[in-house]
Every structure is written in structure tokens, then in C-alpha cells.
Amino acid sequence: MLDIAPQTQTRADEAFDCLQTAIVKGDLAPGEKIGELELCERFQLTRGPLREALGRLESRGLLIRRPHAGFKVMAVSGDELLELYRIREVMEGLAAQQAAERMNDEEIDDLMRLLDRHEQMVEEAQGQAYYQHEGDYDFHYCIAMGSRNRKLSQMLLGDLYYMVRMYRYRLSTSTGRPQRALREHRNIAEAIAQRDGELARFLMQRHINAARLNIEKKIKEGSLTL
Template sequence: MHATIQSQTRADDAFDCLQTAIVKGDLAPGEKIGEIELCARFNLTRGPLREALGRLESRGLLVRRPHAGVKVVSVSADELIELYHIRETMEGLAARQAAERMTDAEIADLYATLDSHETMIEQAHGQAYYQGEGDYDFHHRIATGSRNAKLAQMLLGDLYYMVRMYRYRLSTSAGRPHKALGEHRRIVEAIAQRDGELAEFLMRRHINAARKNIEQKIREGVLDI
């Protein structure tokens, strides 16, 4: 029993390590990966690595092709823009419903989360805005706070993990981390005021701004997709 627990923990560590590498771009979209190289690069062992790769594949972050091996998932520029159009509509609705349904305690906790994000941005000297997944992720908290199970299911499935890959890369623009945090704070203020219409408007504007940032980076050749 003890050995099983240890093995599971190593697999969890391997999964966290590789997922973070994908989100941060250390394993780039479209990059072909092999077990031997990953073990050496990230100091992993084969058993936990294989379990981690299976979990990443189930999340849509890795794709396995016959005779081509395993690659980090990638999307075209047009597909990425489409994803952001989808997010704008769906997360706008989530913010509106979160304003109507989140408890005061949840909103207070959301404020505390943003305070921790501010500390992280300062530690990164304003150069990046990395959010861990789940409760540490602002967008994840809004989706679950909507109390709309179907909406949360759609937002937090493959779409969520795919978008996280690009959200971090886009957060490294000069000035973007502090600006994004300010936009997050204004959304939470609208939610705290129980103003669903304003919360939806601010969320849609926030994601729209991110999409325009993507389009600009693609035009400038800064974002290679």
C-alpha cells in the first residue's frame, strides 16, 4: 500500500511538472516528445512519466499519432482566435451568473486570490502573470462560481487546458500582467456589487482585449503559431 501511494505521488509530480512546462512554453506547441528525452530533461522515471503522459493526453494537451509519436497539441492562428470568441461569450455569461450566485465568502476569497496574484506578478518584476489551475485560477473560479454546471463543464474541459497554454505566453507582454490584474479586480468588484450586467460586460471586454493582443502579436510575428 505504501509503495502504491509513493508511485501515485511521483506520477502526480510528473504530471504537474510536464503540464507547467507545456503551459509556460518550455514544451512548445507542436513539439515532438519522447520518453527518454523527457526523463533526462525533467529528472523523471518511466512509470510515473507514462501515467502523466496519459493524463495529459486525456486533457487534450498531448496528441498521439500512429508512426508519428507524441506531440504537444497546437492550434492554428484562426483556431486560437475562434477559441477567444467562444470564451468571450461563455465567460461573459459565467461572470453574470457569478454575480447572482457566488456567496459573500467566495467573493472575499476571490479578492484574496487576486492579492496573491499581485504578489506573484511583483516577484516576476511585472513580466508574467502565471496562474495555477483550479482554485488559483481567476477564470476557473468565475466558471465554478456561476453555479451553471453545463457552462462550467464546457469552459473547464479541453477548452480550458488548451487556452491556458496561450494565456501564459500572452501575459508576458510589457505591461500586460498589471493591466490584466486590474481588469480582473474590476470584474470582481462588479460581482461583489451583484451587478451581473456590468460583470458580463467587463469580462467580455477583458477577453476581447486579450484576443486583440493575440491578433497584434500574430501580425507582428511575435506569437509563432
């Protein structure tokens, strides 16, 4: 069963969540240079919890420490981002296939309920965005864990996962994309529920390939800042 019960947060956890969400949503843009004092004032944080949060974000590869000059938000080039999506297409396709073979019925029911909550979030955002919190609230995370493939999930949910999350939200704001992405997620989940691994793999690969083509289009248009 997917564990989605709320947990008590420390001030450092709250600071971490605040900053990570700001990075994912682009409020702290890729390549932006930031300092502790500025962050304290901007996000109403105190120094102790902030420093712990910054260390955790650095360990996830979302921030780069600059000696005697604060931090910089991690950034990738267009070519690097497209390569990340090509890697995702292969690896997450395999994860979806194995999830269809290995997830139990209760986990699949949880996955369907998760997508119901996602649909509600998209509606609340008036169809303008599809933001997924990390971990058990994230469809792609649940598929990786459901694969029961430890090595595969370690690769998908390590630095690759956190880097990709920086761009997934901004890419989801294209007109019509939140609804399409949610519909594609439901199709993948239905294939998993039917225990059709080959179909789940195909649908996941097509889903991520569509996202990669969207990235290529935005880069050519100059509408995606990397």
C-alpha cells in the same frame, strides 16, 4: 468556500504538474515532438510516473500520441485560437454575470484574497508575467465555478480550458499586460461583489476581447509562435 489547501502529491502527480507547466509556459512548444526517454532525461523523471502523466495530458488534449513515434504537443492555428477567444468572450461573460448573482459572500472574499496573491506573484515576476496555476488558483476557473451553471462550467473547464491555458501565459508576458490583466480581474471581482451582473458580464467580455486583440497583433507581428 474555495478549496486552496495543499494536497499530498504522488510521483505521477509531480510528473504531470511538471510537464503541464512546461507546456503552459512554452518550454515544451506547440507542435514539438517528444519521446519518453528525452522527457525522463530533460525533466529528471522516471518511466512509470511519466507514462501515467503522459496519459493524463493526452486525455486533456495537450498531447497527441503518435503511433510508434512518441507524442506531439497540441497546437492550434491562429484562426483557431482567435475562435477560441471569441467563444470565451461569450461564455465567460455569462459566467461572470451568473457568478455575480450566485456566489456567496465567503466565496467572493476568497476571490479577493486570490487576487491579492496574484498581485504578489506579478510583483515577484517584476511585472513580466502573470502565471496562474489551474483550478482554484485560477481566476477564470473560479468565476466559471461560481456561476453555479453546471453545463456552462463543463464547457468552459473541459478541453477549452486546457487549450487556452497553453497560450494565456505566453500572452501575459507582453509589456504591461500582467498589470493590466490583474487590474481587469479586480474590476470584474468588484462588480461581482456589488452583485452587478450586467457590469460583470461587460467587464469580462471586454477583458477577453482585449486579449483577443493582443493575439491578433502578435500574429500580425510574427511574435507569437503557434
